[in-house]
Amino acid sequence: MPCGRVRGPAFVNQPAPGLTRDTAIDWGVPATQVGVFLDTLASHVPMKRPGVPRDMADAAYFLATCAYATGMVLDIDGGWTAV
Numbered sequence: 001m002p003c004g005r006v007r008g009p010a011f012v013n014q015p016a017p018g019l020t021r022d023t024a025i026d027w028g029v030p031a032t033q034v035g036v037f038l039d040t041l042a043s044h045v046p047m048k049r050p051g052v053p054r055d056m057a058d059a060a061y062f063l064a065t066c067a068y069a070t071g072m073v074l075d076i077d078g079g080w081t082a083v
Contacts, residue, residue: 011070013063018077020051046079 019041024034038050059076063069075081 009067009070011063013069013071014073015056015059015063016073016075016077017056018051018075018080019045020053020056023050042078044080045077046083049078051076051078 019038021034021038024037029037042049055076059074063072063074
């Protein structure tokens with residue numbers, strides 16, 4: 001978003017979800033293998049679990065209500081990108 005055209009405060013933020021059950025479904029993992037897929041990937045995530053809808057909702061709420069956060073991409077990935 002061009003900053004020169006904005007009048008008043010503009011908040012441009014993006015949540016970036018990591019591993020969730022939907023990730024497995026989106027990647028075409030067969031339903032019978034979703035549990036094994038998630039367990040295997042989650043073992044490499046510092047939080048040792050896939051994200052749940054509440055994790056994503058909390059991050060979106062933060063981005064929507066923080067009056068001083070703008071221009072950020074918030075990784076909600078259990079620490080995946082930190083390692």
